[in-house]
Amino acid sequence: MKFEIISIGNELLSGRTLNSNLQTICQKLTDIGCNVSRSYVIRDDPAEISHTLNLCISSDSDWIIISGGLGPTFDDMTLSCISSALNLPLEINDIALEMIIARYTDLVKKNIIESFSLTDSRKKMSMLPKNSIPLKNNVGTAPGVLIKYENKNIICLPGVPKEMESILINEVLPTIDTSKINKIKSKVLYVAGITESELAPIINDFISNRNNLYIKSHPKGISNGVYHIELVISFQSNDFSDSLINSTIKDLITSIKIKTNITVDE
Amino acid sequence: MKFEIISIGNELLSGRTLNSNLQTICQKLTDIGCNVSRSYVIRDDPAEISHTLNLCISSDSDWIIISGGLGPTFDDMTLSCISSALNLPLEINDIALEMIIARYTDLVKKNIIESFSLTDSRKKMSMLPKNSIPLKNNVGTAPGVLIKYENKNIICLPGVPKEMESILINEVLPTIDTSKINKIKSKVLYVAGITESELAPIINDFISNRNNLYIKSHPKGISNGVYHIELVISFQSNDFSDSLINSTIKDLITSIKIKTNITVDE
Numbered sequence: 022m023k024f025e026i027i028s029i030g031n032e033l034l035s036g037r038t039l040n041s042n043l044q045t046i047c048q049k050l051t052d053i054g055c056n057v058s059r060s061y062v063i064r065d066d067p068a069e070i071s072h073t074l075n076l077c078i079s080s081d082s083d084w085i086i087i088s089g090g091l092g093p094t095f096d097d098m099t100l101s102c103i104s105s106a107l108n109l110p111l112e113i114n115d116i117a118l119e120m121i122i123a124r125y126t127d128l129v130k131k132n133i134i135e136s137f138s139l140t141d142s143r144k145k146m147s148m149l150p151k152n153s154i155p156l157k158n159n160v161g162t163a164p165g166v167l168i169k170y171e172n173k174n175i176i177c178l179p180g181v182p183k184e185m186e187s188i189l190i191n192e193v194l195p196t197i198d199t200s201k202i203n204k205i206k207s208k209v210l211y212v213a214g215i216t217e218s219e220l221a222p223i224i225n226d227f228i229s230n231r232n233n234l235y236i237k238s239h240p241k242g243i244s245n246g247v248y249h250i251e252l253v254i255s256f257q258s259n260d261f262s263d264s265l266i267n268s269t270i271k272d273l274i275t276s277i278k279i280k281t282n283i284t285v286d287e
Numbered sequence: 288m289k290f291e292i293i294s295i296g297n298e299l300l301s302g303r304t305l306n307s308n309l310q311t312i313c314q315k316l317t318d319i320g321c322n323v324s325r326s327y328v329i330r331d332d333p334a335e336i337s338h339t340l341n342l343c344i345s346s347d348s349d350w351i352i353i354s355g356g357l358g359p360t361f362d363d364m365t366l367s368c369i370s371s372a373l374n375l376p377l378e379i380n381d382i383a384l385e386m387i388i389a390r391y392t393d394l395v396k397k398n399i400i401e402s403f404s405l406t407d408s409r410k411k412m413s414m415l416p417k418n419s420i421p422l423k424n425n426v427g428t429a430p431g432v433l434i435k436y437e438n439k440n441i442i443c444l445p446g447v448p449k450e451m452e453s454i455l456i457n458e459v460l461p462t463i464d465t466s467k468i469n470k471i472k473s474k475v476l477y478v479a480g481i482t483e484s485e486l487a488p489i490i491n492d493f494i495s496n497r498n499n500l501y502i503k504s505h506p507k508g509i510s511n512g513v514y515h516i517e518l519v520i521s522f523q524s525n526d527f528s529d530s531l532i533n534s535t536i537k538d539l540i541t542s543i544k545i546k547t548n549i550t551v552d553e
């Protein structure tokens with residue numbers, strides 16, 4: 022099952038905001054065995070949003086997750102762009118409208134606002150592309166949105182990290198059928214006293230006669246006069262039992278330690 | 288002048304690593320007045336790298352900045368993908384090779400490694416697409432690369448953040464001609480006591496009769512029972528003198544404060 026992620030927001034491309042949402046979404050999906058195939062970061066611009074959406078629609082992904090652009094302001098235009106690109110007219114979604122009314126009613130109860138009326142800015146958050154399914158936002162106001170289009174699930178989440186994460190965890194992840202996914206298990210080794218260029222041929226030899234095993238090295242620089250490298254070893258869990266993983270790690274450590282002066286820690 | 292950024296690395300899409308490189312590159316470019324138009328995050332996969340490179344080559348950007356995939360390991364394949372996509376054969380670049388030899392010579396001098404030989408993994412880092420210009424890496428081994436292709440500048444930087452930033456600051460930014468750029472100045476206001484949906488029409492009215500002014504609101508949630516919003520106001524500096532910026536900010540504060548119980552801080 023393949024996922025593409027679109028992060029929308031000028032602040033992500035001006036460098037003002039670190040795109041922690043992308044990491045959160047990728048982590049949560051990886052944890053349940055899903056695979057993020059690529060990601061786009063784009064501006065609050067209708068042409069950019071439509072162009073990127075069309076790239077995703079015509080790709081081989083099963084899910085498109087979009088974060089940002091669901092709020093009440095003029096530059097929150099994710100849903101209107103989806104509406105145009107997929108030819109699904111925007112209309113008031115009654116369930117979304119109820120969610121928004123419930124949110125403001127609650128804010129009045131808690132004395133955070135004195136009263137509220139359904140202004141255009143507020144109604145805007147309930148204007149969803151035809152046949153959308155609203156996703157409850159327990160942290161903020163704008164509901165998330167699920168749109169089933171051809172064979173794809175398109176998910177729209179707010180850009181505010183806490184709201185995004187709440188909807189992702191409570192409303193999106195439980196709907197993903199992970200029963201047929203070939204999960205990945207990862208182990209990390211910390212290697213010291215060898216340069217990445219010396220380690221590279223050892224890793225190459227090691228993986229060359231083993232299938233469904235991927236080893237990525239992350240150089241961590243020199244500290245106390247010694248090179249440090251993090252090795253992430255990923256196994257397709259259907260092909261590797263826990264005991265096979267352990268013996269493979271042991272073999273890898275032995276292969277690396279053939280060179281002297283190296284420490285390898287799990 | 289438009290920039291596109293490609294971040295390469297499985298670890299960015301598994302959620303293992305936060306893509307701080309993207310924020311760093313965007314910040315540095317924004318600081319000198321440049322505009323990042325979009326960004327891609329992709330896997331260590333030749334088909335993905337070539338596909339994304341072709342998207343950027345056929346777009347309206349002037350600069351393509353790629354981070355990741357320059358090292359000595361089998362999955363560092365940025366340069367071989369560029370070579371295939373642009374039909375520029377990989378060949379040993381003598382200047383890059385000298386940089387790499389100088390780096391290892393220095394590591395021997397500092398007793399970090401005992402000795403070195405030019406293994407295939409090390410030579411790999413000096414195999415650049417024909418006509419590349421290597422960019423000195425003061426922090427690590429793999430040189431950055433500049434390739435001039437048709438009207439575009441393609442820059443390849445390592446994925447290790449310190450190495451990336453050093454080459455960006457010392458070798459890339461000084462070569463960007465910013466003399467003709469219409470720079471952006473930004474101010475931030477902190478608004479408390481109003482919801483984003485109440486603020487939205489005020490902002491809309493305010494910007495509707497002012498050109499080259501962009502206001503983005505970032506809801507910061509509820510604390511101590513009060514809504515907090517950050518407002519980023521961006522001005523095209525060619526159209527706005529400092530005094531015009533100050534009076535515009537003053538007018539904006541007045542427009543917001545017409546509603547009672549609101550605090551606005553600069």
